[in-house]
Amino acid sequence: MPIPSLREIEPELRRILHEEGGLGAILLDLVALPRVERRFGQAAYQTLRAQTDPVIEELKNRTRKEDLVARDERDADRVILFLSRRRNPSPTLYMS
Numbered sequence: 001m002p003i004p005s006l007r008e009i010e011p012e013l014r015r016i017l018h019e020e021g022g023l024g025a026i027l028l029d030l031v032a033l034p035r036v037e038r039r040f041g042q043a044a045y046q047t048l049r050a051q052t053d054p055v056i057e058e059l060k061n062r063t064r065k066e067d068l069v070a071r072d073e074r075d076a077d078r079v080i081l082f083l084s085r086r087r088n089p090s091p092t093l094y095m096s
Contacts, residue, residue: 003060005073006080012068016084024083028056031077 006013016023030052037045056079060069063081072078 003056003069003071003079006070007073009068009070009082013082016082020084026081026083028059028079028081029077030079031075033077 013023033045033048033052036048056069059079059081063069066084068082068084070080070082072080
C-alpha cells in the first residue's frame with residue numbers, strides 16, 4: 001500500500017488537532033537523494049532508493065494504528081510521521 005500524500009490525510013490531521021489540541025511530527029528528509037543521481041548516476045540512485053523505500057514501508061507498518069505517515073506532495077523524498085494520541089504519561093523506567 002503506497003504512502004498517502006499530506007493532502008489525503010489532511011482531514012484526519014484536522015480531526016486529531018481539533019480533538020487533542022496537538023500532535024507530534026517527525027520529518028524524514030531524503031531530499032538529498034536526487035543529488036546522488038546527478039553525481040553518481042541513475043543506477044546508484046535506484047540502488048539507494050531500493051534500500052530506503054523498504055525502511056519507510058517498515059516504519060509505516062510499525063507505527064501505532066492512530067499514527068499517520070504521509071509524503072509531501074511537493075517533494076516525494078520527504079516523509080512525515082505524525083504521532084497522534086498522548087503516549088503513556090508516566091512510562092516505567094527500569095534501571096539495572
